[in-house]
């Protein structure tokens with residue numbers, strides 16, 4: 001069998017789960033044995049959640065790209081590694097075999113080396129969904145550079161923050177990106193970002209849209225020219241850098257309840273084993289299958305389940321440049337039909353959006369190749385679950401509702417396709433190696449079934465974050481200080497009568513808008529930068545398509561002549577500071593905010609009003625100025 005650690009039955013799941021709890025080190029060592037290590041580990045695990053200090057496969061040496069590329073060449077060199085579908089359905093798709101990918105990664109890794117990139121250097125990648133993005137990621141890993149991919153929807157300011165935080169010395173970008181009917185001018189955004197980033201010495205620009213770009217002499221280089229140079233050198237091989245299991249592989253920034261995004265750090269050994277194990281098991285991948293994850297590589301889902309998980313398993317991963325609604329709402333089904341996709345892994349927000357177009361775009365598409373469906377990023381409502389099951393899976397495909405986070409590196413709680421009995425709205429059971437625990441506000445364990453609590457994990461797993469870049473203390477306080485000896489996820493959770501887990505949403509000040517994590521404090525900071533804004537408070541509200549929408553209460557210092565224009569200006573400011581994904585859906589001007597006597601904003605009340613539950617606000621008597629609540633209620637949008 002291709003994957004000896006692939007679970008085939010519920011009994012086997014239970015046995016594996018038991019073993020993983022009784023002997024976690026033995027369990028993970030057996031799995032890690034199926035990878036290519038330059039040197040095996042001396043010790044499987046060293047840990048404490050107090051500092052925290054987490055080390056997996058201590059003393060092991062490897063390079064993740066030898067596991068994603070080199071080891072497949074002998075038997076699978078001609079297997080498609082990446083199938084790439086462009087934004088425009090009229091443009092030709094590309095198929096890149098494992099041998100092609102190996103060659104391209106080595107070639108570009110040599111480009112990076114020629115430009116002075118060394119092991120441990122940080123490289124920022126800001127590109128659209130083209131194969132060169134995956135090639136860039138792998139080329140960094142090949143030479144031991146730490147990649148920090150920034151999603152193409154973030155603003156110049158956000159990129160600059162991330163580049164400065166990680167002190168990147170090189171940026172890889174494109175002239176532009178095609179997404180739906182838009183051309184996004186990536187290089188021009190990078191030019192704006194770099195004004196504030198003296199650490200960046202070189203920018204490599206890959207051609208895609210050929211929109212006019214400024215190219216600064218001595219700093220900016222064309223990807224294609226650099227490749228030619230390597231070709232004139234006779235395309236020398238690029239030996240993989242030997243990495244320690246605990247050397248950093250990448251940084252990925254994510255939002256929390258405080259203003260500044262954190263650089264979540266993943267390391268080489270544990271992350272590789274975990275991304276692969278969870279990919280092979282959750283989706284029950286079989287050799288030859290075509291697997292399609294609709295995420296962007298700018299998010300963790302793309303890192304783990306477009307690039308590292310599938311490629312380390314020798315799978316065929318489909319990468320799509322565009323959006324599900326372009327040129328029409330049948331695009332995902334056309335792609336499924338065109339490439340005989342076997343697994344489709346997408347987000348509830350995409351499903352809800354496509355549902356709203358009815359069945360027209362689904363009809364006459366051949367979806368008979370589909371065997372497995374997946375959902376990720378936010379709770380999936382039952383209506384969307386059933387629509388997906390009935391109309392896309394035609395009632396015969398299992399749906400895996402996968403719960404996990406940027407910090408967990410890979411899937412944690414999920415059905416195993418075709419093995420676990422599913423229940424709509426439930427992520428069901430933890431994968432082997434994952435030990436969830438529910439606790440109450442005081443940190444006391446909530447035992448038994450039919451209970452609610454805050455979701456924590458009580459034992460390390462190989463894919464977990466190791467630190468937040470440049471600020472270990474922040475990692476400790478955010479994840480390990482709320483409850484002693486537990487990793488706190490920030491999610492609320494229900495465990496039902498069958499012991500199945502249902503994630504009920506964030507319990508902190510983090511919003512989930514179309515599956516994107518956005519901190520309320522971050523949005524408030526951006527709004528507060530707008531001239532004339534005195535103060536603001538941001539909360540989430542239920543949104544039919546996005547899951548959660550952003551509701552902003554804003555105090556301005558003078559009566560604006562034209563409130564509608566001011567709202568547009570505020571949206572423009574938020575786009576500039578964070579990016580269009582953080583734009584509030586609703587802005588309400590208010591003269592005051594409900595605060596406690598100690599000056600703390602009572603978000604609970606604002607949330608209720610935004611949700612439209614105005615007659616059930618609870619106790620407001622402790623407020624500094626109870627009258628503002630009535631004013632806010634009257635002005636609700």
Ligand code: WT7
Nearest residue numbers: 301376377378379401402403404405406503517
């Ligand atoms: C947060 C993590 C993990 C990849 C995409 C998001 C929410 C994620 C589910 C799910 C309910 C989910 C949680 C989590 N979430 N998957 N299947 N059911 N909620 O990664 O940006 O790090 O966000 O997304 O609230 O904490 P992320």
